[in-house]
Amino acid sequence: MVTSELLDLLNCSQIINALSYSTTEPWFFTEFSFLLVFGFFLLIYGLVIEKNKWKKLYIIFFSLFFYYKSSGPFLGLFVLMIACDFLFAKLIAKSFGFKKKLYLFLSLIYSLSFLFYFKYSNFFITNFNDLLGTHFELNNLFLPIGISFYTFQSISYLVDVYRNEIPASKNISDYAFYMTFFPHLVAGPIVRAKDFLPQIVSPQIINSSLYKESILRITLGLFKKLFIADYLGKYVTIIHDTPTGFSGFEHLMSMYAYSFQIYFDFSGYSDIAIGIALLLGYRLKDNFDGPYLASNITVFWRKWHISLSTWLKDYIYIPLGGSRKGVINTYIFLLITMLIGGFWHGSDWRFVFWGLAHGLALIIHKIWTKYIRLNPSNKLYSFVGIVVTFHFVSFCWIFFRSSSFSSAFDSLKLIFTNTKFQELYNFSVARPEIAYLILLSMLIVFTPHKYKKYIYDKIMYLPTYIWIFLIILVLQLIIQFKDNLVQPFIYFQF
Amino acid sequence: MPKNSKSILLLAAFNFIIPLLLIYSYNYYGKPIVIFGIELKMLSDQSKEPNQDKKKSLLINKELKYKNKVKTPNFKDDSIKQKNQIDGTYSINDTIQFERYLSDSSSQRILIMGDSECGGLFHELNDYCVQNKHELVMSFIWNSSTILNFAYSDTVVAIINKYKPTYIFIVLGLNEMYAKDIKIRKKAADVLAKKLDGIPYLWIGPANYMNDYGINNVFYSAAQPGTFFLSKDLNLPKGRDNRHPNATGYRIWMDTIASWVETKAKYPLVMNVPEKRNTRCRSKIISLNAAKYRGY
Numbered sequence: 075m076v077t078s079e080l081l082d083l084l085n086c087s088q089i090i091n092a093l094s095y096s097t098t099e100p101w102f103f104t105e106f107s108f109l110l111v112f113g114f115f116l117l118i119y120g121l122v123i124e125k126n127k128w129k130k131l132y133i134i135f136f137s138l139f140f141y142y143k144s145s146g147p148f149l150g151l152f153v154l155m156i157a158c159d160f161l162f163a164k165l166i167a168k169s170f171g172f173k174k175k176l177y178l179f180l181s182l183i184y185s186l187s188f189l190f191y192f193k194y195s196n197f198f199i200t201n202f203n204d205l206l207g208t209h210f211e212l213n214n215l216f217l218p219i220g221i222s223f224y225t226f227q228s229i230s231y232l233v234d235v236y237r238n239e240i241p242a243s244k245n246i247s248d249y250a251f252y253m254t255f256f257p258h259l260v261a262g263p264i265v266r267a268k269d270f271l272p273q274i275v276s277p278q279i280i281n282s283s284l285y286k287e288s289i290l291r292i293t294l295g296l297f298k299k300l301f302i303a304d305y306l307g308k309y310v311t312i313i314h315d316t317p318t319g320f321s322g323f324e325h326l327m328s329m330y331a332y333s334f335q336i337y338f339d340f341s342g343y344s345d346i347a348i349g350i351a352l353l354l355g356y357r358l359k360d361n362f363d364g365p366y367l368a369s370n371i372t373v374f375w376r377k378w379h380i381s382l383s384t385w386l387k388d389y390i391y392i393p394l395g396g397s398r399k400g401v402i403n404t405y406i407f408l409l410i411t412m413l414i415g416g417f418w419h420g421s422d423w424r425f426v427f428w429g430l431a432h433g434l435a436l437i438i439h440k441i442w443t444k445y446i447r448l449n450p451s452n453k454l455y456s457f458v459g460i461v462v463t464f465h466f467v468s469f470c471w472i473f474f475r476s477s478s479f480s481s482a483f484d485s486l487k488l489i490f491t492n493t494k495f496q497e498l499y500n501f502s503v504a505r506p507e508i509a510y511l512i513l514l515s516m517l518i519v520f521t522p523h524k525y526k527k528y529i530y531d532k533i534m535y536l537p538t539y540i541w542i543f544l545i546i547l548v549l550q551l552i553i554q555f556k557d558n559l560v561q562p563f564i565y566f567q568f
Numbered sequence: 569m570p571k572n573s574k575s576i577l578l579l580a581a582f583n584f585i586i587p588l589l590l591i592y593s594y595n596y597y598g599k600p601i602v603i604f605g606i607e608l609k610m611l612s613d614q615s616k617e618p619n620q621d622k623k624k625s626l627l628i629n630k631e632l633k634y635k636n637k638v639k640t641p642n643f644k645d646d647s648i649k650q651k652n653q654i655d656g657t658y659s660i661n662d663t664i665q666f667e668r669y670l671s672d673s674s675s676q677r678i679l680i681m682g683d684s685e686c687g688g689l690f691h692e693l694n695d696y697c698v699q700n701k702h703e704l705v706m707s708f709i710w711n712s713s714t715i716l717n718f719a720y721s722d723t724v725v726a727i728i729n730k731y732k733p734t735y736i737f738i739v740l741g742l743n744e745m746y747a748k749d750i751k752i753r754k755k756a757a758d759v760l761a762k763k764l765d766g767i768p769y770l771w772i773g774p775a776n777y778m779n780d781y782g783i784n785n786v787f788y789s790a791a792q793p794g795t796f797f798l799s800k801d802l803n804l805p806k807g808r809d810n811r812h813p814n815a816t817g818y819r820i821w822m823d824t825i826a827s828w829v830e831t832k833a834k835y836p837l838v839m840n841v842p843e844k845r846n847t848r849c850r851s852k853i854i855s856l857n858a859a860k861y862r863g864y
Contacts, residue, residue, distance in 0.1 A: 109588055117577075117581045123573050123577065124573075285580055289580065320734075321675055497674075542582070542586055546591075549587055549588070550591070553608075
């Protein structure tokens, strides 16, 4: 019996299947098979860590394999993009004046063309058909995973070379390493070349505190994504599948659940990505800094998806003119930036609307702070600010999650006209798991940073064998509660 | 704690390898372990979609299962099961496992439709709706009808579009217990199931007092797992015609259905037992006869 199972294990076709791309089982960080392979990857990494050249090649090879396992044939497109960007950057660095601008222009058109084709072509065809009554056929396209992220990374590299902020990479392996580095490859954080390229030459030395920090972040990320976000997601899906079939109170709970789901989903992913990178000796910048504790919308955008918001600021808002061209223009630039940010998230008017709502909120906040000055250290002011900002952001998430404008408005209408708070008891009886998870999420999200740090420090001093036990506990907890269909990372679709 | 990078990486590698190998080994071991009364689930209990391509990972070599092990109604013994399998094509597999949705506390818009047995059942369902704050939006009783009427007319879709129910009860099968054209019935049942797709429903088999020729099996195979309620083995008091249940029978039947819906159905509903019975039914009721009305 055991022998036959061993023979099954050694079956070549199974090994080939395991190494091949599967449309039904693409590789995410949350796949247990990935985590096991990553463990073995680390074993070999330990052997090459002191030889920088081999280490680099080993990571590039594994990163390309990882991308193949998650996106299959699009690997070719990705490699082509890297090669062309590398050459364009060299041309930009060598040229001056008009030529330099031309090369930058061409390289940006080239990089963006893939994104526009795969992500936005159907959107434009649909709108074109609707407007002019034409009948152009939609393309049957599959969005390459992570294209929005690595396109933005490539743009940042090309623009930084153009601005002479960084030299063009001399070695294609350095640039390939930066682009393909698997922790940030498919869903960010969007890493800047100027932050990352220097680390390739001199990565951090892996010591015990780095090891503890990374393992803790990976474990925490798995817990956030697989335990909290996925379970909440299951509930949110039920409500949004048939929005008119549920009461206003259920929609309100679903709104809160989704606010926590999207946060834990994406911040969990970022934690895993940052933890994995750290374990390899590379530090990626934090992507979240307690965003739901923001007391106004401007602060929220400094704390939410930091790598995207700073990218939009540095490569769209400031080049447009920033706050240098008068008050009205500042507002217009802000609105344009947020509209692009919304459109980046998805090729649907709902995302544009979401960007518009946030843009308008930022403008209103700017006007508010201009005329009304409140003491930011006032606790009442902060509390009201946090409540208002959280609710504004949560209401906007409804447009993010709903399948259409009409179902988003249905949901909002039900919340405002059909919410009876006496349903709270029924809700907690009928859906105790969701009620507890929403409470747990609130506790995690709204606990001040200093208390979190205190708990974090306590865990850091636990002995190593307890760490292994903790990991087993978290993984088994995930298995006990895991959804039938694991929700892919919400941000994979962008 | 090791000091150099190599040793730390080795330790980190084992942080992943040991827990995952344990989890995979447990998966291979196959026998459930219970700790403090809690059964530890296995990795292979986490299913993928029912019909998806079963490409297996290197170490998972077990058949995919559905997560929540909720069984559909059991046959009491195998002989009954065999008697029902007239053509042997469609059978009720009482061990199939499926995903259950979370119990729904919100008010639902309920539509009940079916043959003459629906005419007795909707009064009892109305009591449950009143008790649990659901709204019975429509009772559609199509006397003498069969699956063919429901599948091949536009009536069902028209009613759904008009009343926009969020939950549907279908009671069918009494008029086709002895139908032998099982394949034709199966095709029709699939058509009806497709029409209901997207709306949570419960398909209730006939409360028959004689063994059927396989219609229960047909309905079971057409309905989504966890949405078919097998009524045939219930011991319900008969009505005067010896064919339908009497008033008490309908009450027992509905109580059993309600308990099953709440605890075992794929789409659970809050169905607390009514404190008041025989409440006035305010829903729209349409009663037709299949001999006169074949559906549009």
